[in-house]
Amino acid sequence: MKLYHSPASPYVRKVMVLAQETGQLDKIEIVAVATTPLAPDANVAAANPIKKIPALVADDGMTLFDSPVICEYLDSLHSGTKMFPQGKARWEALRLQAAADGLLDAALLVVYESRFREEAMRNQAWVDGQLSKIDGALDAFEAAASGFGDRVDIGTISIGCALGYIDFRLGHRDWRASRPKLATWYKAFLARPSMDATKPPAA
Numbered sequence: 001m002k003l004y005h006s007p008a009s010p011y012v013r014k015v016m017v018l019a020q021e022t023g024q025l026d027k028i029e030i031v032a033v034a035t036t037p038l039a040p041d042a043n044v045a046a047a048n049p050i051k052k053i054p055a056l057v058a059d060d061g062m063t064l065f066d067s068p069v070i071c072e073y074l075d076s077l078h079s080g081t082k083m084f085p086q087g088k089a090r091w092e093a094l095r096l097q098a099a100a101d102g103l104l105d106a107a108l109l110v111v112y113e114s115r116f117r118e119e120a121m122r123n124q125a126w127v128d129g130q131l132s133k134i135d136g137a138l139d140a141f142e143a144a145a146s147g148f149g150d151r152v153d154i155g156t157i158s159i160g161c162a163l164g165y166i167d168f169r170l171g172h173r174d175w176r177a178s179r180p181k182l183a184t185w186y187k188a189f190l191a192r193p194s195m196d197a198t199k200p201p202a203a
């Protein structure tokens with residue numbers, strides 16, 4: 001299958017981490033793309049009407065998009081430990097994924113505001129609103145971090161990729177200072193080979 005990919009995308013990173021954690025990297029052909037709201041990639045647009053990455057073209061030609069959908073699809077293709085657990089653990093993992101993806105959506109809006117909008121059109125109150133969503137998610141992760149242990153599932157993978165993006169694009173914001181449990185958990189999670197292999201490029 002083909003994955004439209006950029007090493008800077010935290011959503012693509014979720015897919016790549018899950019693929020490595022489930023032993024499926026060899027099934028994925030990476031297609032490097034650069035796509036933005038102002039210059040969408042034509043191949044991405046053909047696979048995903050929302051014109052975002054990750055987008056996946058499965059071996060039978062089916063196209064899938066949005067990282068939660070692609071991750072769940074990949075998780076359905078292997079018989080090892082599932083990254084989307086069953087029972088109550090499933091809802092906890094999906095809840096954490098939703099918070100991590102929401103953090104990322106807010107972070108991307110902040111980054112895109114300065115990258116794609118002329119200075120005269122920028123709105124600091126709106127950016128502050130996005131930053132407060134990021135802080136809210138980080139505080140929720142801090143409150144939950146003592147329960148993460150060495151769990152690897154779609155919830156913790158999503159949080160790891162979200163924290164990686166904050167360090168990559170909003171590194172001046174010292175999220176660790178007031179969130180020591182999350183910082184300790186992240187340090188250990190970052191040492192996983194799947195996280196090491198998917199580090200974003202130098203900012």
Ligand SMILES: N[C@@H](CCC(=O)N[C@@H](CS)C(=O)NCC(=O)O)C(=O)O
Pocket residue numbers: 008009010011035036037038040050051052053054065066067068101108
């Ligand atoms: N909800 C989507 C978000 C994907 C997303 O925002 N990807 C960014 C790259 S990190 C993108 O393709 N941006 C291009 C655009 O917004 O047109 C997911 O989970 O996959």
